[in-house]
Amino acid sequence: MQPITANTEIRHLRSRDRCHLSKILDAGDRWKDLAAIITKPDGEQGLLLTASNIRLLEQQKYIPNGSPTQALLDYWGTKGRKRPVIKDLIDYLIRSELYHAADYIAVNVLNGEAINKCGDGSLNGDNMLQSKLVNGASHFSLVNATTLSSDSLSNLNDDILPQKKSIKQTLFTPTAPNLSTLSIEDNSVCDDVSNILAAYSEIKRYSFSLISQSTKNFAEISVKDGGFKIGEGAFGSVYMSSLPSGEILAVKKLKNDFRNQFLNELKILTKFRHENLLPLLGIACEGTVLCLVYEFMVNGSLLDRIACVDDSSPIAWKNRMNITVKVCDGVCHLHSFDEKPYIHRDIKSANILLDKHLNPKVGDFGLARVGSQAENDITRTSAKTTNIIGTSVYMAPEAFRGDVSVKLDTFSFGVVMLELLTGLSPYDSDRDEPDLLSFVEERILGEFDENEITAEHLQPFIDPKAGQFDIELAFKYFKLSRLATEQRKKNRPTMVQLKELLKNLI
Missing domain, CATH: 3.30.200.20 (Phosphorylase Kinase; domain 1)
Structure with missing residues (x-):
């Protein structure tokens, strides 16, 4: 077997190393941080993975023995005329601040030393895996692209491996609090x-x-x-x-x-x-x-109640409208109560709980963060983050670029509205279009232009378990859900704006 070196293609990683790396990155969905910054091969501009790609990768964790990280390595490892190699993988891992994973590759795969990350976020100059700033951008290089060992240290030139007293170079500085x-x-x-x-x-x-x-x-x-x-x-x-x-x-x-x-x-x-x-x-x-x-919320999650899990009673259309308005109220409170908005970042039906009267309560604030500007200034509500987190079927396209604003919650809320309208799961691997937004695009809209669809086109897709409904009201509700899930952030309303539109609807 050929020795594994820094220039070995990623697709030739040993099975045991792929498995161990997957355990590290699958935990807490850390693989998303890596996936979000991989660029297209062969010098082509742009990111390799689209929002749809990442949604598909995430579904691997729901498959027996599935792994999003393994699927990511398989996909990335076969792209381009010049295939990605191990030094590329370490480069991206460090830029994603996934030091544990980078350490594993450096020590256990390349037989080198651990990435010595200092308390100030920099890399120790003594480390054989050096960070260099090239043209103002973070760049990571592996010396001579050979199998690394302690013996190779003595052969390195001073310009490649600085002495211990050399200035430490910061590899990556987040533009927003992590x-x-x-x-x-x-x-x-x-x-x-x-x-x-x-x-x-x-x-x-x-x-x-x-x-x-x-x-x-x-x-x-x-x-x-x-x-x-x-x-x-x-x-x-x-x-x-x-x-x-x-x-x-x-x-x-x-x-x-x-x-x-x-x-x-x-x-x-x-x-x-x-x-x-x-x-x-x-x-x-x-x-x-x-x-x-x-x-304790006796009626469980909205996700389970829409699906009538454990033979629970269906939610009537009137209650679905009430849930929509009240969830919107709760999220608007997060966005507008304080000087700066708090952005939930994980709005989904599984995080909306129902009390004995089917009144909704938005929960799970572990991912929430402060926005950059007061909600009433809708022209400046964005910040950047280096952590790509959330549940992918609910995530707006800009979320995968680390763009954080109140409109992330609007997009997620729009997906919940579609769940309430159709009674369908946000993701179903048995559907031809597994995620709900793709289902809407292909099945409901089909070959129609957005402005050509009518209430009659929509009617077969409204959840029959909801009971009697006003088709015109349901159609307007659908149009609002489409507005909330606009792909372009600038065309998407804030939750405060959507709240007013819902009031006018009801």
Whole structure:
């Protein structure tokens, strides 16, 4: 077998190395950060992957033994006349700040040294994998493109490998705060959890011991199977907890690596109170185990209720309109209550919970971040981020470029509107057009121009489970959902603007 070198094509990575790299990047959807910056091959301008490509890659995680990272490597590794090689992979990993993955390739694949990242975000000059700034852009080069070993260090020229006293070069500087470092007040995460919680002394502390007992020590048995686990997301699992007092709670137990999401939800939910935002009742912590405690929503998620999971009753058309308006109200509150808007970034039917009266509560604020400008100045609501996060079938095209604005939430909300209208899942691998937006484009619009479609064309696609409906009202609702999911951000309304349009509709 040929030795693996820096110039070995990515597609020739050993199977065990691909598997290990996939475990690193699949966790927390870190592969998206890599996918979002890969450029087209052979010097062609632009990014390799479109929003549709990334949506398709994401679906690999729902397939048995599927891996978005493996699929990404397969797709990227066969593109271009000059195929991407391992040094290209490390270059992109470092530019994406995926240092753990870059370390694995450098040490375990190339037998080199780890990427020595310093506290200031720079790379140590002693490292054999050097960062050089070429024409003002970050560029990463592997010396001589040979198999790296400790013996090769002595042969490197000073201009390639600076001495230890050389100035460290910053590889990548984000243009906006990185969500993963977001904290309570000053964007620096405290090491001591107790110090963090001290800033929120007014928050109710629930007994961790009682909650642990009531969930059988957070047993992995679903409610459907007689256990207490309601579901699981990227940041943690949610359990139903019945306390001796008779109080029924929903408890989100955060994964160990997601303390920052805990802080983010704590920060937002103690600041924003609205009838259509899921209220935070308190917290429960023991050591480094962190739990957020919410009101239990007896009707579960909007996603499940639209699908009538567990034979639940269908949602009537009137209630669907009510849910639409109230979710819009809740998101508008996030966008307009403070001087700067808070952008949810993960609006989806699975994150909209329903109480006993089918009143919606928007939850899961782990990805939310502050926008750059007050909502009432709609010409300046954008910022940039280096983290590409969210659920791809709900993500606006600009989200994959790291462009963050209140209009990201508008786009996601428009997809939810289409779910409510059609009763269809946002993604179904059994459909010819798996994601809902593609289904709308191909099946509902078909060969018609956007302005040519009529209410009669739409009628067969309206969810029959919703009961009686006004076809003209449904058609106007559809047109609003299309406006909300406009591909070009400048043509898409803000949620505040959409709220006014909904009022006029109803």
